[in-house]
Amino acid sequence: DIQMTQSPSTLSASVGDRVTISCRASQSISNWLAWYQQKPGKAPRVLIYKASSLESGVPSRFSGSGSGTEFTLTISSLQPDDFATYYCQQYDSYSWTFGQGTKVEI
Amino acid sequence: QVQLRQRGAGLLKPSETLSLTCGVSGGSFSGYYWNWIRQTPGKGLEWIGEIDHGGSAKYNPSLKSRVTMSVDTSKKQFSLSLSFVTAADTAVYYCARSVVGRMEYWGQGTLVTVSS
Numbered sequence: 001d002i003q004m005t006q007s008p009s010t011l012s013a014s015v016g017d018r019v020t021i022s023c024r025a026s027q028s029i030s031n032w033l034a035w036y037q038q039k040p041g042k043a044p045r046v047l048i049y050k051a052s053s054l055e056s057g058v059p060s061r062f063s064g065s066g067s068g069t070e071f072t073l074t075i076s077s078l079q080p081d082d083f084a085t086y087y088c089q090q091y092d093s094y095s096w097t098f099g100q101g102t103k104v105e106i
Numbered sequence: 107q108v109q110l111r112q113r114g115a116g117l118l119k120p121s122e123t124l125s126l127t128c129g130v131s132g133g134s135f136s137g138y139y140w141n142w143i144r145q146t147p148g149k150g151l152e153w154i155g156e157i158d159h160g161g162s163a164k165y166n167p168s169l170k171s172r173v174t175m176s177v178d179t180s181k182k183q184f185s186l187s188l189s190f191v192t193a194a195d196t197a198v199y200y201c202a203r204s205v206v207g208r209m210e211y212w213g214q215g216t217l218v219t220v221s222s
Contacts, residue, residue: 001167032207033207034208042215046209050207055210087151095153098152099150
């Protein structure tokens with residue numbers, strides 16, 4: 001199984017901050033990496049797919065980068081609605097696995 | 107607008123079989139993969155398996171011996187069966203549509219509790 005490791009687990013930030021979340025895969029996954037946002041009691045919402053493609057309807061302050069084993073989600077200017085937990089997820093031909101999550105809090 | 111609506115029992119006893127169904131509205135049923143994912147505070151998000159409109163399924167190896175997924179294209183719905191449940195299967199279960207390496211649309215989630 002491919003393991004996904006996110007860092008940090010928790011991130012304290014303020015409105016307007018630039019925020020970066022990292023995700024590392026245990027082996028190369030090319031660019032088969034997606035990022036999700038989840039709020040309490042809700043299903044995850046996809047933000048980024050194929051490492052850097054912005055999902056339709058997602059604000060442009062969200063961006064993704066990376067390939068192989070190292071990936072990054074960046075929020076250029078944190079907004080009040082962005083306080084949530086973020087997950088990375090990889091896809092290979094055998095299975096899907098998620099990172100353990102990064103909680104972005106005030 | 108694509109919507110996924112889940113239904114199924116939320117309280118089970120150990121050794122029983124979990125059964126959930128996800129109905130799809132507002133979009134095509136073919137050309138996509140239909141997934142089940144579960145979430146626990148301890149293990150986070152765990153992919154259970156996927157199935158296509160033709161019934162070809164793929165399961166997480168860690169659950170494969172207990173999981174069966176099926177599809178009913180006439181009703182635009184797909185189902186999950188997980189046998190011999192234990193307390194470790196207590197989780198919020200989600201259905202989701204996947205395409206191009208991401209879960210595009212998700213159901214509302216169903217809390218399934220396994221308790222004697």
